[in-house]
Each structure stands twice: as C-alpha cells, then as structure tokens.
Amino acid sequence: MFPSGGRYVSNSIYVMATPAPNLSASNPPASSPPGSSPPAPRRPAVRAANVHGLDFAAEAARLGPPPVAIIDAHTHIHGPASSAIYDRARRLFGVTMTYSMTQLPGAAAVRDVLGDSIRFICMPTWSDGDKNRAHRQGYIETIETFHRDFGARMMKVWASPRLRDVVPDLKDTTFGATDLCEIDSAWRIEHCKVAQSLGMMFMVHVADPDTWFATKYTDAKRYGTKREQYIGLERMLDRFTAPWIAAHMGGWPEDLSFLDGLLTRHANLYLDTSATKWMARELSKHPREEVLAFFYKWQGRLLFGSDLVVMEDQLSPAKSMGSPMGDLASTPEEAFELYCSRYWALRTMFETEFDGPSTIADPDLKMVDPVHFDSLSTPRLQGIGLTRSMLEVLYRGAATDLVEHWWKTH
Secondary structure, three states, rough: OOOOOEEEEEOEEEEEOOOOOOOOOOOOOOOOOEEEEEOOOOOOEEEEEEEOOOHHHHHHHHOOOOOOOOEEEEEEEEEEEHHHHHHHHHOOOEEEEEOOOOHHHHHHHHHHHHHHHHOOOOOOOOOOOOHHHHHHHHHHHHHHHHHHHHHHOOOEEEOOHHHOOOHHHHHOOOOOOOOOOOOOOHHHHHHHHHHHOOOOOOEEEEEEOHHHHHHOOOOOHHHHHOOOOHHHHHHHHHHHOOEEHHHHHHOOOHHHHHHHHHHHOOOOOEOOOOOHHHHHHHHOOOOOHHHHHHHHHOOEEEEEEEEEEEEEEHHHHOOOOHHHHHHHHHHHHHHHHHHHHHHHHHHHHHOOEEEEEEOOOOHHHHHHHOOOOOOOOOEEEEEOOHHHHHHHHHHHHHHHHHHHHHHHHH
16 A cells, blocks of 8 residues: 555564655664554654655555445544545545534534535533533533434443543542443433434443553543443443444454454444544454454444544644644644545555554554654554455445434434
8 A cells, every 4th residue: 555665674564665754674673562663753744644654645546446435434523624624535535424523513514514424423512611511411402402403313422431530520539439420320321311212323432442541541440440331331232222333443442352242242232443543553453364254243233433533723733622633733734634544544454455554653652652652653554454345334334224224214
C-alpha cells in the first residue's frame, strides 16, 4: 500500500522510500520492541495523523473502490465546515453513509451539510455546563428530542470508567456505588427504558483499552477491573432485548476469546470496529489467522466503524470547544488528512495483507512504555486480508441488515 521502493528493516518494520520520515534502515534503535516503529524524527512537517507523510489521495487510488459502498456505523461529526471536509475524505475512501453521535445543539447544522447521508445516534450533550444533570434527567430529554426532531432510532450508553472523572458528583465514588457510572446503574436503566419505549436499539461503550487499565485505571476500587465492566453489560443485554452494538470491538479487541464467548451468550449483541488507533494496535498483535477466523465466524455481527471525531476546532489554531480532539488538526488541510488517515488504516487492515507501521501516531505506546516510545511512535499495522464476500458484509451488509432495517421498521 505504501509507495514503491521501500524495504523491511526487521520482521515487521517497513521503511518507505518516499514519502516517509527519515527512518534509518542501517541503525534502527535496538530498544524498539518488535512490531512497532522506532520513534519518528522531529520534523516540522510530521503530524500525528500522518507520521510517514502519505499522500492519501494516492493511497485511496491504490486501494481502489471498496467492493461495496461503505456504511460507517460509528462517528462523531460536528460543525458545518468540518462536516464538508469530512464528506470529501469519506467519499475518497468509499464511505457513503455515516451514523454519528453528534451533540444535539449541532445536529441540525451537520444535517444541513450531509443531508440524507447521515443518521444520528442519541448521546448526552457533553458541552452542557451542568454535567450532573446532562447525564441524568437531561439525557432523557435529549433522547426524546433526537427521536422527535431527527428520527434517531439508536441511543448511546457511554459507560467508560472515566465518566467518574467527568461528572462532578461522581468524582469521589467507588466502583459499584453510583446511580450513573456503572452500565446497569439506576439512571442507565431509566435511559434505556425511555429508548425502548421509543423503539430504539442501543450502542454501548464499555470498558477501555488494556493500556488504560494498566496506567489510568490502576485504582480498581475506584474504577473497577476490566472484567467487572462486563458483568453489568451482560445483565443489560438480558434485560433489554433489542439489538446492542458494543463499540470498539466490544471494548476488548485484546481478547478475541472473551469476545467470542460474549457473542455466543448474547444473540442480540453486535460489535463495531471503531477506534482506529486502538483496533490497529491490538488486532495487529494477534496472529493473522486468528483474526481472520474470528471475522469469518462472526460476519454479520461485526459492523464497520471508524470513531472519527470531526469538529470546527480542527480547522484553526484557535480552539474554543475545550476538547483534546480539537488539537488533532489546526488547518482545513490537516483536518482532511486526519479524516483520511482513519479510513486508510482501516481499509488497509481489512483489505490487504500489508505488515508494517501504521502512519498514525499512537500515544498509548508512550503512555505504557515512555522509555522506548515517544509521542510520534506508531504501532504495527497487520492486514487481515478479508475475502471480498466478507468485506461486503463488514462494510455494508451487516449495517444494512441491522441498523438500516431497524431505522426503517421502528
């Protein structure tokens, strides 16, 4: 997928001739763990979304059109100008329909730009200054408004352990002792009851990467263990029998055996492939044959998703929304590159047998191992090489049969 003229400098590190950072093939750092790129040299032109300086228009041409038009089942699209740039990027890589968790105050502006090619999934209004209310009673009102004004037929349950660090009155609580943070807590149940009464299905963010439990969530009394996050999820899957999409490969791409058991036990559970950096890093650690077998067994229960966050703050050095996602780009050109990078990585992983460094910097590498990695280090990206028929289901068939059908019949 990279321009010709590159070469392997180890079993899994591929150095491109052009365009690329000046990685030294003759003297790669001996301390760099196998399967990951050494720290990239500091150059003004190097950006975290495209460390190796790929021409994404050329890369899209190399990939060619996907076997079917892609439905992206998981994004966060905000702002009219950034939405227009996102539209160019997604169409370059063959994405024609987008499901988005857009904050309610900005949904109309996004719909004005993207029209019938975007559908909204209910989510809380994170920008609301009263976060205690916004994630409780306020979310019920948001669900009802999304359903009435935007035709939403899915609601999001965001059950990341870090909600404790966001909602003020949760900050001094412990795991299992709140009315909101746990996935099966009282307010979650009320939200799902309202959604159920409106004929909605569910999306859920459960847990977080293993890297986060090794660093951010070491206080298990406060955040719970990773395995404990799923006890409440399984209760909710049994209680609310409409379909559930568990985002980010169910929150545990590190453990395909666990996901296999979860899907086996709950016929109403589906997974999406969103969170590109996380998926690229962790799915690439498994033997290719194991990942291929998992995707083959569960085709129809796995949906394509990117988790792209698109916002106006990415178009200018001036930031106003207070989100770290706004810092990922500072010009329209950088924003376009950012949006392309996620679709490039996912399509490369699913369609090819490429084995080399991703072009997207992954800060989790440095977070876990700051000795060997820096802020521009990139993980290994291993192509799975799905068959055409599997790609057709992953890219469109599963979403058509599940989400599109649900929208039309509820």
